[in-house]
Amino acid sequence: MADRTQDTALYSSTQILRRTQRRHLTPAGLFGQVIKYVLLIVLAISFALPFYWMASSALKDDSQIYSVPPKWIPNPAHWNNFWDAWNVRNFSQFSINTIFQYAIPSTIGTVLSSAFIAYGFARIRWPGRDTLFFICIMTMMVPFQVLMVPLFIIFKELNWINSYRPLVVPAFLGSPFFIFMLRQFFMTIPQELSDAARIDGASEFGILFRVILPLSRPALTVVALFTFIGAWNDYLGPLIYINKMEMMPIALGVQELQRAVNETGTNPMVYPHLMAVSTIITVPIVIFFFLAQRTFIEGISLTGLKG
Template identity: 45%
Template sequence: MKQQKWTMALINYSLLALISIVLLVPFMVMLTTALKDSATVLSIPPEIIPVKAHWSNFMTAIEKMDFLLLLRNTLIHTVSVIIGTLISCSLVAYGFARLQFAGRNFWFLVLIVTMIIPGQITMIPMYIMMRWVGWIDTFYPLIVPAFFGTAFYIFLMRQFFMTIPRELDDAATIDGCGPFRIFYRIMLPLVKPVLATITIFTFMGIWNDFLGPLIYLQSDNMKTLSLGLYVFQGTHATEWNLLMAASIIVMLPCLLIFFFFQRYFIEGAAVSGIKG
C-alpha cells in the first residue's frame, strides 16, 4: 500500500510538472524574444537562448509606448474600480446575508438572474446612456458602474458572510452596535480572504480590460496600457523583440499581484466554495 501511494504521488507530480512546463513555454519564448536584437529574432535555426541579452529593449519599449502616461491612466482606472467594487459589493452582500427585510430572497434571486445576461446585450444601451450624460472620453463610464456592485462578487461575499456565526451579531447588538458598525468593525475583518480574492479578480480583469477603454476612450492622453499596447503593436509590428518586451511590462503587475496575494486567494477560494 505504501509503495502504491508513492507511485501515485510520483505520477501526479510528474503530470503537474509536465503541465507547468507546457504552460510556461509561451512565457519563456516571450522573454527570450524580448532579450534578442532585431537580427536574431527570426534567425534560422532559431536562437533558443540569446547569446547576449539586450535588456535595453525594455527601456526602448517604455519610451516608445509613453509608458508613464499609460500607467497613470491604468492605475486611475484600476484602483478606482477596485475601491468601488469592494465598497458596493460588501455592503450589498452584507445586507442580503445578515439583514432581514421584505422581499430579500426575491431581490437576491433577481440579482442572480442578472448574471446570465451577456455583457454584449447591455453594451449599446450603456454607451447611449454615457453619451447622453456627456461622459464619453472620460473615465466615468469605466469607474462609476463599479460603485453599483457586481452580481458575481455580491454572491461570493454573501456566501462568505453566511458562514459567520449569528452569535457575533447578537453579542454586538447587546453591546449597542448598529448594523453599520457591526459591518465595518466585526464583519469586514473576518472576510479579508474573500476581499483579497475579489481584489485579485478585479485587478486582473480591469488591468487587462481592452474593450471598455476602446469603446469609451478616444484621446491619446486618456488611453490605458491595453490600448497603448494595441497601438504599439500597430506601429512596431515587425519589431518582435520590442513588442514582446512591451507585453511583458504590461503583464508583469498581474504576475506580481497574484504572487503576493496567492495565500489570500487560495484561502478565499477554499472557504467560499469555488471549485476548479
C-alpha cells in the first residue's frame, strides 16, 4: 500500500512526459498512431460484424437471405420475424425453464454455499484446512468427461433425468472455482472486524452474515453473475439430462430449430428464424454486460491473477 503514493508520483511524471511527447509528435510517431487506430477499427469491425450479420438477418425474408451478393441492410425489415420465430417452437416455455428451473435456483445455491464454504476455508483456523483446500482446488483438474458417465448413472437411478435437479442440486454443494475466488476475497478483510464482532458475542454464522457478506458484495455479484450466465449459456449439462421437449432450456430449443435445417435442407424462413431467436437470447447477455461491465472485467481479471 505504501508503494501507492510512489506509483502515483511516477504515474503523473509519466503523464507529463507523454503530454510533452504528444505535442512534438514526429512524423514516424504520427504514422504509428494512424496504423494503430486503423488496426483497432478493422479488428473491432471484424469482431462485431458477426453480431451485426445475426441481427440484420433476423429481419430478412428468404429472398433477402438467399440473395447473392448478400444484402447487408434488410429492406424491407420484417420485425414480426422475432415473434414468429419465438413461436415456431415453444420458446416461452424454454425460457421459463431456463430462468426459473435452472438459472435462478443454481445462482442462489452457488452463491450461498460457496460463501459458506469459503468462510470455513478463509476465516477459521483449523487443523487440516489447507490440505482440504488444496484438494478442493485440485478437483477442478478432473475433466468433466470422467464424471459425466457415472453422474448420469447416479441421476438415472435417482429418477432425476428430465428434471433440472442434476444441474441444480450440486450447485448447493459449492463450486470449487467460486469457493477459491471468495476465499481469496474473504482473506483480504481485516481480522480485527471479526475479532470485534466476536467480543460483542457474535457467533461465526453471525460474523459471516453481518460482517463478511455485506463487505463482499462485489465478489458475490461476480459469482452470481457468472453462475447465472453460465446456466443461461449451458448446453452440455441439459444435453445429457434433458430430452423431453417441454423441459428443455433455450439452448436445446435452438438446437431443435437447427435440426429443421439439417433434416429438410431449406425449410422456409429457417435462417431468419434461427437468427431471430439467437438475437433474442443474446440481448439479456448484452444488457447484463453493459449494466455490470466493471464487475465482469474485474471478476475475470481476478481469476487470472493467481495463476
